[in-house]
Amino acid sequence: MHRLARTILSVWLVAIALLVARDGHAHPGDRYTISLITMSPGDPIFFRFGHNAILVRDSLRRTHQVYNWGTFSFQEEGLITKFLQGRLTYWLSVQPLGPTLAHYDSEHRWLVEQELNLTPEQKLQLVRKIEENARKENREYRYHYYRDNCSTRVRDVLDSVLDGKLKAISHQPATLTYRGQTSRLVADLEWGRFLLNLAMGNYIDQPITEWEELFVPEKVQQMVRKVETVDATGQTVPLVRVERTLVEAPHRKPPPDMPPNRTWSWLIVGLLGGLLFAALGYRLVSYPAEESAKPSVGRRLALAIPLGAWSTVTGFLGLIFVFFWTMTDHEVAYHNENLLQANPLTAAFPVISVGLMLGKPWALRAFKTLAYVVASLSLFGLMAKALPWFTQVNGDSIALFLPVWFGLAAGPIVHQIRNKRIARPKDASAPDSSGGPQDVGTQHSPKA
Incomplete structure (x- = not known):
């Protein structure tokens, strides 16, 4: 019995020694x-x-x-x-x-x-x-x-x-920029993709x-x-x-390898919005002046309500973008050319819309002036792409906003052009100040 115990103890000690030796050489x-x-x-x-x-x-x-x-x-x-x-x-x-x-x-x-x-x-x-x-x-x-x-x-x-x-x-x-990777990964959330690209400036368009x-x-x-x-x-x-x-997640679809190109889709949306605002703006300014001193309530509300809603969004976004650029550490939001599209000046349109609803004369004048300014700045955002300093990839934003702002300005412009064309024939046929047209081709001497 004692011999068995000594044998077990010896084996145990040898095993410990081997383990210690191995651990001694282990890292x-x-x-x-x-x-x-x-x-x-x-x-x-x-x-x-x-x-x-x-x-x-x-x-x-x-x-x-x-x-x-x-x-x-x-x-x-x-x-x-x-x-x-x-x-x-x-x-x-x-x-x-x-x-x-x-x-x-x-x-x-x-x-x-x-x-x-x-x-x-x-x-x-x-x-x-x-x-x-x-x-x-x-x-x-x-x-x-x-x-x-x-x-x-x-x-x-x-x-x-x-x-x-x-x-x-x-x-x-x-292969892609920061913007390209961002757009690729959120490709199936189109509004999210659009807003992310709208909020971020040219920092994410630099080659990486x-x-x-x-x-x-x-x-x-x-x-x-x-x-x-x-x-x-x-x-x-x-x-x-x-x-x-x-x-495992067998039903999880992988993101696409490349970002989607949906500029044409946004352009269609922008054109539809522009046509709507052009029609409503033309209808507002083309009221019969001899019947009323201001447009009817229906004409005023038809433009003021959608304009107020749309410009509340664009004005808010524009002000947020200015805040991100000037007062925060959001480096990705600096130098955002979309300020020319979601323009902070459009934050004045909701106030103008209230004035239009109330039939205030100043509101109609302010509407025309601001529509011209915003459309001009939006167009500048597109034309400036020819300059080396305007490198931001924002085709979707321009495709949506530019037609809308042009449509808003088009209503008053088309009305003004139409009025000039109508007035031109009337001016040509107006009687001369001397009493009317005279035939100067033949003269008759008085009879004796």
């Missing part, structure tokens, strides 16, 4: 498995860009932690003010893998894991970086839609442990590289597939060791 980074996880776009417009994060599996602690740089809180103090000022704060949060999978499964969004072929040194370096970043005093950052978001943070931390290999293969010019294009999580997922690295044995291997789907 601290061997315990980690590092993966890039990418989530598909969701249904709300602010989820249409997708998402990504870093997954760290720790075999020693038996944990699977998701490091997510896309965290913010609706309960944050002053959230609305910070959003309007372009000063939103995001932070790095850490969450177990299980709840993350459950969340994206509930939203019917796929989640793909790409296990990365990193050396133990690279794994340890990455874990130390993101754990330091996750500390309360370090985790927050100023969010930027394109230059500093959840995806660029993942991009940067991966590139830092890859000694710049990710950036090195991403130096080529990108594939590196800058990695603000889109899908692009990071695609780019890491192209990276090659050197493993612990000195062999050149693909960065992605294995790729697996953790959450």
Whole structure:
């Protein structure tokens, strides 16, 4: 019995010695498995860009932690003010893998894991970086839609442990601009796509590289597939060791590869709106002057109501765009040429519309003057495309607004031209001041 006990104890001690010897030669980074996880776009417009994060599996602690740089809180103090000022704060949060999978499964969004072929040194370096970043005093950052978001943070931390290999293969010019990528990802939400493009200036039309294009999580997922690295044995291997789907969403349609071109559709809408305002404006100014000192109530209301509604929207948008450009950190909204289309001057039209409803003489004069000014500025926005300083891609905006503003100005102009044509024949047939036409071709001498 004692011999059996001594034998078991000896085997146990030998096993412990072997484990200690093995651990003595093991690298601290061997315990980690590092993966890039990418989530598909969701249904709300602010989820249409997708998402990504870093997954760290720790075999020693038996944990699977998701490091997510896309965290913010609706309960944050002053959230609305910070959003309007372009000063939103995001932070790095850490969450177990299980709840993350459950969340994206509930939203019917796929989640793909790409296990990365990193050396133990690279794994340890990455874990130390993101754990330091996750500390309360370090985790927050100023969010930027394109230059500093959840995806660029993942991009940067991966590139830092890859000694710049990710950036090195991403130096080529990108196929699309920031605007092109934005339009592509929200292509099936047309009003959202239109308003996003309307609100953002020429900053998002500048040429970018594939590196800058990695603000889109899908692009990071695609780019890491192209990276090659050197493993612990000195062999050149693909960065992605294995790729697996953790959450399936078979009915989730991928976004198109290119942004849609719907300028003609917006032009049709603009022409219909322009024809409507032209007809209503002409009807307003062409009332019979001999019957009444002002247009009838029906004619005034027919123009004033739709004009007031339309210009309330355009005027509000124009004022918001001026605010974004002059008083906020919304860099993407600076130098917005759409101020010539959704013109802040149109904020005066609702007041003029009330005056038209009440039959005020000044309102009709103000309506004509402002219609001419707004139409002229809208036309300038189109003609200025020939100049090198006007590079914003805003064809959809011009296609919608220019016909509407021209239609609004066309009613009074057509009426004025028509009145001149009618008056011209009357002037030609009017009697001469000397008493009428005289025949000067033949003279008769008086009879004696």
